[in-house]
Amino acid sequence: MELSKRLYTIAQQVPQGAIVADIGTDHGYVPIYLYQKKIIKKAIATDINRGPLKRAEKNIKAHNAEQIIATRLGNGLEPIQPNEVDTLILAGMGGMLIIDILNNRLNLVKGVNRIILQPQLDQKEVRQYLHKIYFKIINEEIVYEDNKYYWIIVAEPGEEEYDDIKYYLFGKKLLESKSSILMRYIKEKLIQLRNILEKLNETSTDNTLKRINEIEQEIRLHEEALKCL
Template sequence: MKLTPRLLNIAKFVPKNSVLADVGTDHGYIPVYLMKNKITEKIIATDINEGPLLSAQKNIKLYGLDNYIETRLGNGLEAIQPGEVDTVIIAGMGGLLIRDILLNHPDVTKSIKRFILQPMVAQDELRRWLYANNFKIIDEKLVSEDHRIYEIIVVEHGKEVIEDEIYFEIGKKLIENKDPHLEAFIYKHIKKQKDIINNLVGQKTDKAKNKLKECKEKIEKFEEVLRWLKN
C-alpha cells in the first residue's frame, strides 16, 4: 500500500514492534501499511463513525490482516483499555480536539508511551497544553502535500520548560532540526500576522493596539528564526 506523504511521515514515527492504536483511522491505510511492513506487533484501529470503520475493515480484509488489526467503534480513546497499547496516532483533527481526547481518558493516556499527533489547526494551543501538562515533544516534522504544510508532533510523558513563546507557534524541534520546509512555513506565519495587522488598520481600541503589538513582536521573532536558518 502506497501512503500519501502526510500519512507516510506519520507512520515513520511508529517504533518497531510497538502495539498501536490508530484513533480516527478513516480507511485504515496506516495500520495496513505498518502491518504489511512488519513494523508493529498488533494494531487497534478506532473511529467514531461506522462508515470509515467499514472502509477500514474492507482494506484490512483485502490485505489478509484480520488477525493483526482489530477495529473498534468509539470516540477518541474510549475504545482502548489502559495498558493495551504503547503508541497512539491521533491525526487529521483539530489541536483542541486532540487535547480533549487526551484529557477525557486520563488512565489510558497515562499508560501510553508515545503519541504521534498531527493537528490540522490550533497547533500552538495544543503545544501550550502539552507543555503545561507534563508532556515533552521529542520530535517534530513538516510535510508538504497538496500545497499545504502539515505539522507532525511526537510526544512522550515528561517535563520540559519552554523559554520562548515562539516555540508554541514554531515547534522547537523544527528549528533545531532545520526542517526542510521550515522557511516556507515561517513565511506563511509572517503573512498570517501581516493579514491581521492589515485588518486592524484604523482600529483605536486597547484590544486592537495590544493585538497589533503582539503581531509585530511575532513577526520579529519569525524573522529572527529566518536569519538564523540562513546563516
C-alpha cells in the same frame, strides 16, 4: 499500501514492535502500512463514525490483516482499555480536540510509551499540553502536501519545559533542525501578516489599534523564529 506524504511521515514515527491505537483511522491506511512493513505487533483502528470504520474493515480484509488489526467503533480513546496499547496515533483533527481526547483518558495516556499527533490547528496549545501532562517532545516533522502544511509531533513520557514561547509556536525540534519547510511556512505567514498590518494601518479605531499591536507582536515572533533558520 501507498501512503500520502503526511501519512507516511506519521507511520515513520512508530517504533518497531509497537502495539498501536490509531484513533480516527478513517480508511485504516496507516495500520495497514505498518502491518505490511512488519513494524507493529498489533493495532486497533478506531473511528467515531460507522461509515469510515466500514471502509477501514474492508481495506484491512483486502490486505489479509484481520489477525493483526482490530477495528472498534467509539469516541476518542473510549474503545481502548488501559495498558492495551503502547503507542497512540491521533491525526487529522484539531489540536483542541486532540487535547480533549487525551485529557478524557489521562490515566490510559500516561501508560503508553509514545504519542504521535498531527494537529491541524493549535499546535502551540498541543505542545504546551504535552509538557503539562509530563510528556517530552522527542521529534517533530512538518510536511507540505496538497498546498497545506502538516505538523507531526512525537512525544514520550518525561519532564520538559521550553523557556521561549517561539519553541511552543513553531516547534523547538523544527527550529533546531533548521527545517526548510518551516522556513517557507514562516516566510509565507510573514507576507500575510504584513498585508493585514498594511490594511489595518489605513484605519484608526480602538479595535484596529489593538489588532495592530497583536499583528506587530506576531510579526516579531515570526521574524525571530526565522533568524533561527
